[in-house]
Amino acid sequence: MIVTEPIDLATLLQQAHRAEAGAVVLFSGEVRNNHKNKSVNYLEYEAYIPMAETAMEAIVQQAIQQWQLQYAAAVHRIGKIKVSESAVAVITAHAHRNEAYEANQYIIERIKSEVPIWKCEHYTDGTHEWGKNERSL
Amino acid sequence: MIVTEPIDLATLLQQAHRAEAGAVVLFSGEVRNNHKNKSVNYLEYEAYIPMAETAMEAIVQQAIQQWQLQYAAAVHRIGKIKVSESAVAVITAHAHRNEAYEANQYIIERIKSEVPIWKCEHYTDGTHEWGKNERSL
Amino acid sequence: MKITLVTFASLKEFLPADTEITIEQQATISELRRELVQRIPAIANILKSSRFAVMEALVDDETVLHEHEIVYIIPPSSGG
Amino acid sequence: MKITLVTFASLKEFLPADTEITIEQQATISELRRELVQRIPAIANILKSSRFAVMEALVDDETVLHEHEIVYIIPPSSGG
Numbered sequence: 001m002i003v004t005e006p007i008d009l010a011t012l013l014q015q016a017h018r019a020e021a022g023a024v025v026l027f028s029g030e031v032r033n034n035h036k037n038k039s040v041n042y043l044e045y046e047a048y049i050p051m052a053e054t055a056m057e058a059i060v061q062q063a064i065q066q067w068q069l070q071y072a073a074a075v076h077r078i079g080k081i082k083v084s085e086s087a088v089a090v091i092t093a094h095a096h097r098n099e100a101y102e103a104n105q106y107i108i109e110r111i112k113s114e115v116p117i118w119k120c121e122h123y124t125d126g127t128h129e130w131g132k133n134e135r136s137l
Numbered sequence: 138m139i140v141t142e143p144i145d146l147a148t149l150l151q152q153a154h155r156a157e158a159g160a161v162v163l164f165s166g167e168v169r170n171n172h173k174n175k176s177v178n179y180l181e182y183e184a185y186i187p188m189a190e191t192a193m194e195a196i197v198q199q200a201i202q203q204w205q206l207q208y209a210a211a212v213h214r215i216g217k218i219k220v221s222e223s224a225v226a227v228i229t230a231h232a233h234r235n236e237a238y239e240a241n242q243y244i245i246e247r248i249k250s251e252v253p254i255w256k257c258e259h260y261t262d263g264t265h266e267w268g269k270n271e272r273s274l
Numbered sequence: 275m276k277i278t279l280v281t282f283a284s285l286k287e288f289l290p291a292d293t294e295i296t297i298e299q300q301a302t303i304s305e306l307r308r309e310l311v312q313r314i315p316a317i318a319n320i321l322k323s324s325r326f327a328v329m330e331a332l333v334d335d336e337t338v339l340h341e342h343e344i345v346y347i348i349p350p351s352s353g354g
Numbered sequence: 355m356k357i358t359l360v361t362f363a364s365l366k367e368f369l370p371a372d373t374e375i376t377i378e379q380q381a382t383i384s385e386l387r388r389e390l391v392q393r394i395p396a397i398a399n400i401l402k403s404s405r406f407a408v409m410e411a412l413v414d415d416e417t418v419l420h421e422h423e424i425v426y427i428i429p430p431s432s433g434g
Contacts, residue, residue, distance in 0.1 A: 010147035013163075017221045019170040024223075026150075026163040029354050032232060033156040045353065046282055048346060050330050052353075076353055084154045086161075088354045095169065101242055108234065108354060117353030118283035130284035131352030166434050182433065183362055185426060187410050189433075213433055225434050245434060254433030255363035267364035268432030 001075045007086040016091045018070040023097035025104040029088040039124040045078040048116040055115045067103040138212045144223040153228045155207040160234035162241040166225040176261040182215040185253040192252045204240040275341040283349050288317045304335035324349045355421040368397045384415035404429045
């Protein structure tokens, strides 16, 4: 899911409890105040929304199948995001903890490398720079 | 920290945001409705509180040093805990996500194997069984 | 024929988000790539690692374009 | 001499949480283990994998016990 408002981690968590799940893992990717030794003012995210939503949902469904998760969800925020705010959140619930961690990491890795969402770092010195993904496509 | 009241995951999360941290990982270990094919009514946890608190704090501090975490905390609840409620929560914040996940898993593994806390499963058929740790000390 | 290009992220700094261009009838994605690099050499690298989409579906280099189509140019993801 | 044993978890079902027992003067943890197994053979296995603590610190098998000491018997953890 793509949202423009702040991500509400507490509500995400509330929705993830399942009677059959012994482990819930939440990942929150947050805006750091520094990047490559430059001081960050804020980030701005842009998405090709319809494809981004489809791609995120497909990744989540794939993880649910692969690990037999009780629950999984992913949310990415776009627009201006301030330092310490959450840009992306992934939540997974599984009977056992190793699977909950593993599936959670799988989802965030694939979101970062495949989903058409782009980050622009705005520095306190007034410059900006579009994010580059280390991995190629 | 050992608590007897429900663990407030939302507040734990709120305390974990750090301007230098790009990743926050929260693990919640929750009571499952089944164990070894038996239907679980509730769990009851007991601790040797002073040693458990000291041990948990030492594990958290060790993880902070080892991974250079921006923040870490662990809470275990004792007493009667109902299905889907959180029995233990671990939260870690780091500049980068791999370290946040790894340190989080490290903390929960050590809590489960070393901290003097014990679980008793109470089944819906009225029987109960004290938890056995698969690993020996 | 005329097609519309939709760009994102750093590509927008070279090619406005919504640009109409004229290319040969029956041009393929691969020919569109070449054409764009000729017009704006600075985007050669980004284009090389970009994917293209039409109607919310990724298309490959051999896909033939049609008049008035809207082509989305999707640079490497940098979300999360 | 008299010492007090504090037990937890499954051990409590064999030995009440707060039990006063009499053992020989200068007995060590290791002698206490043997004494307990003799009295309650059913706890031999749990005791084998249990740790002992006095004054919130773990103690080893050679530690000598003193009159009125409180000894905590800590079975393997099963938290989380």
